[in-house]
Amino acid sequence: MTDIATKGRVGTLPTLPRRTDGLSLAALLFAGFCVLCAWGATRTIAGALDHLQIARDAAWSTFFFLVVAATAALFLPAFRSWSFSRRAREALSQNNIVEARIDAAAAREWSYITFGWGAAALVLLAFASFIMANNAGVGRTFFYLPLIAEKWDLVVLAFWNNIKIFVIAEILVLIWGLVVAIARLMPGPAGQPVRLLAIAYCDVFRGLPAVLTLYLVGFGLPLSGLPDLIIPPIVGLFVNFDGMTAAQIKQYTRIPLTWYCILALTLTYGAYVAEVYRAGIESIHPSQWAASRSLGLSYLQTLRYVIVPQAVRRIMAPLLNDFIGLQKDTALVQVIGVVDGFNQSRIIASNAFNLSAVTIVAILFVLITIPQARFVDRLVERDQARMRAAS
Amino acid sequence: MAFLEIREVHKRFGPLAVLRGVDMSVNEHQVVCLIGPSGCGKSTLLRCINGLEPIQGGEIKLEGDRVSGPGVDVNRLRREVGIVFQSFNLFPHMSVIENVTLSPMKVLGFGRGEARDRAMALLSRIGLEAKANEYPDRLSGGQQQRVAIVRALAMEPKLMLLDEITSALDPELVSEVLNIVRDLASQGMTMLLATHEMGFAREVASKVCFLYDGVVHEEGPPDKIFGSPDEERTRAFLKRIIEAGRL
Numbered sequence: 001m002t003d004i005a006t007k008g009r010v011g012t013l014p015t016l017p018r019r020t021d022g023l024s025l026a027a028l029l030f031a032g033f034c035v036l037c038a039w040g041a042t043r044t045i046a047g048a049l050d051h052l053q054i055a056r057d058a059a060w061s062t063f064f065f066l067v068v069a070a071t072a073a074l075f076l077p078a079f080r081s082w083s084f085s086r087r088a089r090e091a092l093s094q095n096n097i098v099e100a101r102i103d104a105a106a107a108r109e110w111s112y113i114t115f116g117w118g119a120a121a122l123v124l125l126a127f128a129s130f131i132m133a134n135n136a137g138v139g140r141t142f143f144y145l146p147l148i149a150e151k152w153d154l155v156v157l158a159f160w161n162n163i164k165i166f167v168i169a170e171i172l173v174l175i176w177g178l179v180v181a182i183a184r185l186m187p188g189p190a191g192q193p194v195r196l197l198a199i200a201y202c203d204v205f206r207g208l209p210a211v212l213t214l215y216l217v218g219f220g221l222p223l224s225g226l227p228d229l230i231i232p233p234i235v236g237l238f239v240n241f242d243g244m245t246a247a248q249i250k251q252y253t254r255i256p257l258t259w260y261c262i263l264a265l266t267l268t269y270g271a272y273v274a275e276v277y278r279a280g281i282e283s284i285h286p287s288q289w290a291a292s293r294s295l296g297l298s299y300l301q302t303l304r305y306v307i308v309p310q311a312v313r314r315i316m317a318p319l320l321n322d323f324i325g326l327q328k329d330t331a332l333v334q335v336i337g338v339v340d341g342f343n344q345s346r347i348i349a350s351n352a353f354n355l356s357a358v359t360i361v362a363i364l365f366v367l368i369t370i371p372q373a374r375f376v377d378r379l380v381e382r383d384q385a386r387m388r389a390a391s
Numbered sequence: 392m393a394f395l396e397i398r399e400v401h402k403r404f405g406p407l408a409v410l411r412g413v414d415m416s417v418n419e420h421q422v423v424c425l426i427g428p429s430g431c432g433k434s435t436l437l438r439c440i441n442g443l444e445p446i447q448g449g450e451i452k453l454e455g456d457r458v459s460g461p462g463v464d465v466n467r468l469r470r471e472v473g474i475v476f477q478s479f480n481l482f483p484h485m486s487v488i489e490n491v492t493l494s495p496m497k498v499l500g501f502g503r504g505e506a507r508d509r510a511m512a513l514l515s516r517i518g519l520e521a522k523a524n525e526y527p528d529r530l531s532g533g534q535q536q537r538v539a540i541v542r543a544l545a546m547e548p549k550l551m552l553l554d555e556i557t558s559a560l561d562p563e564l565v566s567e568v569l570n571i572v573r574d575l576a577s578q579g580m581t582m583l584l585a586t587h588e589m590g591f592a593r594e595v596a597s598k599v600c601f602l603y604d605g606v607v608h609e610e611g612p613p614d615k616i617f618g619s620p621d622e623e624r625t626r627a628f629l630k631r632i633i634e635a636g637r638l
Contacts, residue, residue, distance in 0.1 A: 290438075290443050291539075294469055294474045295494035295542065295546060296466050296467075296469040296494055296546060301498075306482055310483065386526070387483060
């Protein structure tokens with residue numbers, strides 16, 4: 001003890017706080033800069049309104065005032081930071097080091113708050129200016145409300161096609177992906193050829209761009225005449241073709257293009273999802289296999305009751321990732337001439353020479369993913385709660 | 392003829408020879424304890440008997456029937472031979488009752504109601520019937536291990552293999568698990584257990600086998616092994632156990 005004390009390690013002054021005056025001053029200047037930017041943005045918007053011959057009435061003036069006032073609110077944390085800095089300086093001059101340290105920390109905190117909110121405000125203002133710049137050139141191109149109001153129902157109707165395609169494809173992918181994953185995990189020498197096939201499938205369809213697979217399946221399969229060879233005899237089991245010409249039968253049994261899209265997307269995303277399943281299955285500890293097998297359950301029973309249920313719980317989030325990817329890729333189906341939301345909106349866009357219809361479909365794509373993300377979050381949460389909570 | 396006969400069993404993991412000719416036997420209603428230093432092959436031997444690991448030499452016979460090597464129906468063998476692991480290995484996505492009823496329903500073909508009744512009877516024997524609908528996460532280690540024992544018992548095995556079932560437990564939870572094993576022994580269950588609980592081994596074992604370097608180095612009645620072992624290695628091992636205050 002005395003040894004340490006004589007070395008001067010005990011009883012020295014506590015660490016001095018870092019000075020924060022500069023930081024607080026920077027926060028004040030930054031707040032001022034933000035207010036200037038806000039004023040600039042309101043000028044840009046006002047200019048665009050004038051150009052569009054929209055009357056700038058009291059409501060707009062109030063709006064502009066609120067924008068500038070909201071930005072000016074940044075001065076509150078900036079001033080707080082400044083006053084804490086001053087208090088820290090005073091405390092230090094009275095040798096009250098602990099007090100000075102507390103005040104300096106508060107000054108730093110408040111200046112960071114100024115920077116954080118100010119940066120967010122600047123991004124929003126920049127976005128608003130971007131939309132309204134060049135006399136609302138961007139705004140008119142992407143968000144032309146009259147066109148949106150006139151055509152949204154057409155786009156939504158066409159988007160229904162996307163929804164149909166991805167819902168059916170997702171159900172098929174869930175099943176097909178699991179089949180491929182299990183094929184890839186087949187044990188023993190007997191499983192070898194099955195494993196190789198599954199690997200080859202994953203390599204090919206994960207490597208092929210989805211748009212190529214769509215093109216090849218959607219154009220190529222009907223062109224090969226194979227469906228005409230297979231489908232009519234099957235349909236013939238249930239439907240009487242008497243009195244129909246060959247052409248009529250062909251017409252009657254033609255598979256809608258939508259189904260080719262579903263097939264192509266299932267093949268592509270089945271390969272991705274198979275890998276996700278495999279990762280999930282392989283992440284289950286071998287001791288679970290040992291426990292299950294030691295109870296006399298067979299390999300497949302172990303997969304069915306012990307391994308896959310645990311694996312699926314783990315892969316929920318990455319599975320949703322792939323599903324969202326699939327949903328977005330339904331915008332590719334237009335390459336084989338299926339009218340989907342994107343295709344429809346492009347037709348509208350080229351007629352009106354304005355992209356606002358495409359904005360609708362963009363918003364729709366984003367909107368459908370949000371509830372799914374929340375749904376999966378809920379599912380995972382509920383499952384964890386169930387496994388932990390008393391019943 | 393012994394109930395379980397192990398002859399010249401060899402087991403290698405790649406270049407590492409874990410078992411190098413194990414010879415031992417377990418008679419019906421006997422409790423045989425495997426002791427020995429870590430890594431001597433106790434767990435591996437138990438896993439080989441259950442068919443969880445293939446063996447590279449020798450043979451294992453259960454009631455005179457060869458149960459090692461090719462052509463053995465391991466699923467059938469495992470109905471007769473239950474195993475309990477050091478780390479419990481309960482199925483975390485199933486409640487206690489589901490853990491216990493899964494294999495009777497899927498392997499033995501019991502209906503849900505019957506499987507549940509039997510499981511509840513077993514659970515009440517170990518005092519855990521109130522936990523039937525809990526998930527393993529909510530149970531203490533000792534409770535989980537007791538459920539694991541019951542899960543194996545639900546298959547009505549003729550032989551139970553216990554693989555250091557108290558090693559992962561906090562000291563105060565060890566006795567609740569050992570009490571069940573004691574009960575099973577008194578009911579005449581044939582058991583082969585790998586253990587570090589020397590006091591317990593001395594109490595319940597009909598025979599103790601000291602496994603060292605992949606072979607049964609010495610075997611005999613517990614009083615002999617723990618009291619006056621013949622082999623130098625056995626004495627050295629027990630000396631270290633006593634130094635650690637575990638005997």
